[in-house]
Amino acid sequence: MSERSAAPPSPFVSRPTASPADAARWSPRRILITNLRTISGRAYPRVIGMMREPSWLFFEILLPFLTTSAFVFVYRALQAPPEYIGFVVLGGAMTAFWLNVMWLMAAQLYWEKDQGNLELYFTAPMSMMSILLGMAIGGLLMSCFRAAVVLIVGTVLYGVVFSVDQWLLLLLVFLLTLTALYGLGMVLATLFLLWGREAWHLTQLLQEPVYFVSGLNFPVARLGVLGAAAISTIPLAVGLDAMRQLAFAGSVHTDGFLSPEVEALILVVMAVTFVAIARFLLQVIERLARREGRLTMRGS
Amino acid sequence: MSSSTPLAIDVRDVRRVYKAKPAPIIALDGIDLEVASGESFGLLGPNGAGKTTLIKILTTLLLPTSGSAHVFGFDVERQTSQLRRIMNIVSGGEQSGYGLLQVREQLWMFSQFYGLAVREGWRRVDELIDLVGLSEQRQQKVSSLSTGQRQKLNFARGLLNDPWIFFLDEPTLGLDVSAARTVRELVRDWRLAVPGRTILLTSHYMAEVEELCDRLAIVDRGRILAIGSPAELKRRVQRESVFELELDRLDRGAAALSGLPGVISAVTTASADGDAGIDRQTVMVKLSLADDAALGGVVSSLAGLGAHIVSLRKAEPSLEDVFVELVGRGFQEEGSTTNGAGPDAPADARRATVSEPLDDR
Numbered sequence: 001m002s003e004r005s006a007a008p009p010s011p012f013v014s015r016p017t018a019s020p021a022d023a024a025r026w027s028p029r030r031i032l033i034t035n036l037r038t039i040s041g042r043a044y045p046r047v048i049g050m051m052r053e054p055s056w057l058f059f060e061i062l063l064p065f066l067t068t069s070a071f072v073f074v075y076r077a078l079q080a081p082p083e084y085i086g087f088v089v090l091g092g093a094m095t096a097f098w099l100n101v102m103w104l105m106a107a108q109l110y111w112e113k114d115q116g117n118l119e120l121y122f123t124a125p126m127s128m129m130s131i132l133l134g135m136a137i138g139g140l141l142m143s144c145f146r147a148a149v150v151l152i153v154g155t156v157l158y159g160v161v162f163s164v165d166q167w168l169l170l171l172l173v174f175l176l177t178l179t180a181l182y183g184l185g186m187v188l189a190t191l192f193l194l195w196g197r198e199a200w201h202l203t204q205l206l207q208e209p210v211y212f213v214s215g216l217n218f219p220v221a222r223l224g225v226l227g228a229a230a231i232s233t234i235p236l237a238v239g240l241d242a243m244r245q246l247a248f249a250g251s252v253h254t255d256g257f258l259s260p261e262v263e264a265l266i267l268v269v270m271a272v273t274f275v276a277i278a279r280f281l282l283q284v285i286e287r288l289a290r291r292e293g294r295l296t297m298r299g300s
Numbered sequence: 301m302s303s304s305t306p307l308a309i310d311v312r313d314v315r316r317v318y319k320a321k322p323a324p325i326i327a328l329d330g331i332d333l334e335v336a337s338g339e340s341f342g343l344l345g346p347n348g349a350g351k352t353t354l355i356k357i358l359t360t361l362l363l364p365t366s367g368s369a370h371v372f373g374f375d376v377e378r379q380t381s382q383l384r385r386i387m388n389i390v391s392g393g394e395q396s397g398y399g400l401l402q403v404r405e406q407l408w409m410f411s412q413f414y415g416l417a418v419r420e421g422w423r424r425v426d427e428l429i430d431l432v433g434l435s436e437q438r439q440q441k442v443s444s445l446s447t448g449q450r451q452k453l454n455f456a457r458g459l460l461n462d463p464w465i466f467f468l469d470e471p472t473l474g475l476d477v478s479a480a481r482t483v484r485e486l487v488r489d490w491r492l493a494v495p496g497r498t499i500l501l502t503s504h505y506m507a508e509v510e511e512l513c514d515r516l517a518i519v520d521r522g523r524i525l526a527i528g529s530p531a532e533l534k535r536r537v538q539r540e541s542v543f544e545l546e547l548d549r550l551d552r553g554a555a556a557l558s559g560l561p562g563v564i565s566a567v568t569t570a571s572a573d574g575d576a577g578i579d580r581q582t583v584m585v586k587l588s589l590a591d592d593a594a595l596g597g598v599v600s601s602l603a604g605l606g607a608h609i610v611s612l613r614k615a616e617p618s619l620e621d622v623f624v625e626l627v628g629r630g631f632q633e634e635g636s637t638t639n640g641a642g643p644d645a646p647a648d649a650r651r652a653t654v655s656e657p658l659d660d661r
Contacts, residue, residue, distance in 0.1 A: 011430075017464075023464055034415030044408075123361065123384055125384040
């Protein structure tokens with residue numbers, strides 16, 4: 001973009017351009033930077049909201065921690081091996097991400113439409129994928145805090161002892177799990193917008209079964225075929241299975257379904273697939289919006 | 301785009317039909333429109349006329365069913381990325397953003413969507429907050445703003461990317477008199493500060509369009525009925541010169557003026573204190589003349605009649621007169637013709653027949 005070197009002629013204009021054609025000519029670098037800034041810009045309200053409305057500390061940390069504690073006491077009463085307490089605490093921490101994806105992330109575009117933001121997003125020059133990524137990263141940061149609290153407090157309170165041989169692989173699997181999980185969140189967000197309440201009801205219907213087959217509180221391999229199905233479709237199940245094996249290395253109770261390396265590869269495939277599906281669905285949404293004058297599949 | 305500056309808006313035979321039951325709704329029915337760069341152009345019409353549909357097509361939110369539309373040479377169907385970099389839109393009653401953010405934070409967030417650097421974004425936001433008069437609300441949460449303050453915020457948001465074309469869709473809708481005046485002043489100030497930028501304003505407030513626009517189109521039922529400057533459009537319905545004379549007396553009545561050369565009609569309307577008739581302190585006479593030149597003869601004759609002029613005013617038709625002349629009904633009568641799913645009621649009918657239209661807010 002060619003810009004005049006002279007000072008702006010008016011405070012109404014910050015970046016004077018010679019013509020509309022000049023102003024519309026963006027380099028690939030500028031397009032990339034704009035999309036990166038969009039991601040951080042859209043993540044901003046999530047992070048600010050977390051600090052400005054601390055009531056979430058109660059609803060999203062204290063209450064779910066009670067569920068984790070209940071499982072701990074059950075396992076203790078049953079005199080389960082000590083690793084199981086660690087499984088529960090690890091699962092409790094990862095629940096934060098799953099809840100965030102399933103409820104906040106999935107419903108986000110739907111809310112944006114109701115608030116009138118979606119039209120402004122469509123008329124801005126960035127990719128809608130950046131908006132979705134910004135939502136995901138904002139939610140992820142928020143959930144990281146909650147997960148860390150559950151993990152630290154749970155570890156200290158219940159005396160969990162981790163045994164990690166491959167720290168880097170554990171970190172990689174954790175990051176891949178989050179990427180795949182939030183990729184799924186992006187898909188859910190577009191589906192919620194396309195199908196509205198029907199998608200919402202479907203999520204409600206699936207919440208408990210997904211909890212169950214994800215193996216949040218026990219090794220998913222114990223579920224046999226059902227566990228295999230979960231491993232192939234639910235990022236949380238794969239990620240937890242791999243993390244459990246890596247966080248309690250050498251334990252005879254971890255019962256990994258596949259090796260952590262293979263599960264890391266599955267997570268990569270899941271992440272790429274989910275993000276690609278989300279991108280495709282966003283294109284469908286925009287096409288529907290522009291061609292039909294509506295954003296949902298209903299009424300078609 | 302060619303090297304010469306193209307038209308800001310170039311719309312050719314655009315039709316927009318919404319699928320609906322029992323019958324499709326024709327929101328735009330063959331619109332042709334040219335707006336020059338730097339022009340402030342208004343779309344005037346009642347609710348459901350098709351104004352918002354046209355603005356949504358031009359802002360890449362809707363596709364035309366047929367026809368073509370270009371903004372500064374960019375095809376609204378295919379060159380959306382380029383177009384979105386040079387335009388912005390502010391709508392009346394807009395509730396965008398996030399209530400928990402402060403005014404400053406909300407604008408900064410939107411600045412990021414246009415690629416402003418972090419510091420540049422904050423600087424720009426502060427400048428615009430001062431410009432629109434929200435300095436005192438800088439740190440206030442968006443959810444606590446009044447409707448007028450909210451619209452100032454929207455206006456500032458619309459200027460974040462220095463748009464070359466600014467779409468204003470009923471920008472003063474729902475505002476009180478003072479807030480509406482402030483928004484109009486902002487529009488005027490922006491135009492003065494950045495000559496060469498284009499405005500497309502939709503409104504059903506005639507005074508607003510007349511005040512802010514160089515030219516306007518009167519739109520009804522998806523069609524443009526007339527295009528021109530406010531003065532040109534008024535001249536279309538003004539086939540004779542009309543003057544309102546206030547005289548201290550006119551003993552022989554208006555009939556004394558009727559026979560004068562160039563006078564088409566002379567009618568006593570009301571006295572200055574509001575009562576009809578001639579036996580009052582002053583007399584109001586409505587004169588219709590073949591042309592302005594005939595006024596001289598009338599004024600000369602008044603001396604012979606013993607009458608003196610207290611005031612003289614040339615009566616001009618309003619834009620509403622133009623609308624009535626063109627459409628055969630007034631703006632206020634729109635309700636009787638826009639109910640139901642007929643082609644004259646795209647906005648209302650869409651809500652009733654199409655699931656969650658894009659322009660539902």
